[in-house]
Amino acid sequence: MIDLKQLRSAPDQVRAALARRGDPGILDLLAELQELDGRRRVLATQLDGLKAQRNEYAKADAQLSTTGRTPQACVESLLGVIPEDCGGATAGSQRLKAAR
Numbered sequence: 001m002i003d004l005k006q007l008r009s010a011p012d013q014v015r016a017a018l019a020r021r022g023d024p025g026i027l028d029l030l031a032e033l034q035e036l037d038g039r040r041r042v043l044a045t046q047l048d049g050l051k052a053q054r055n056e057y058a059k060a061d062a063q064l065s066t067t068g069r070t071p072q073a074c075v076e077s078l079l080g081v082i083p084e085d086c087g088g089a090t091a092g093s094q095r096l097k098a099a100r
Helices: 004-009 011-019 025-067 071-079 088-099
Strands: none
Touching: 004 011, 004 025, 011 025
């Protein structure tokens, strides 16, 4: 079994130890393992960011519930803040106004 922490900290040492086993295919598998571990770490970081964003939205939703304001009221208050010459935001605000 390969310790991922050791592989990250001393990849050459792990590679040399596996090369002594005499199986040339194992080094290819090791390279693939390193690539997959790197991808997993990137995805875990992205997942943590998404969870933090979800928590922010949940807090905002809880604040809406305690103030008694509906999400629609919040959208309406924001529509007054969006300038009419704001490019793509104008089309979005027009759709929101039409949805009322």
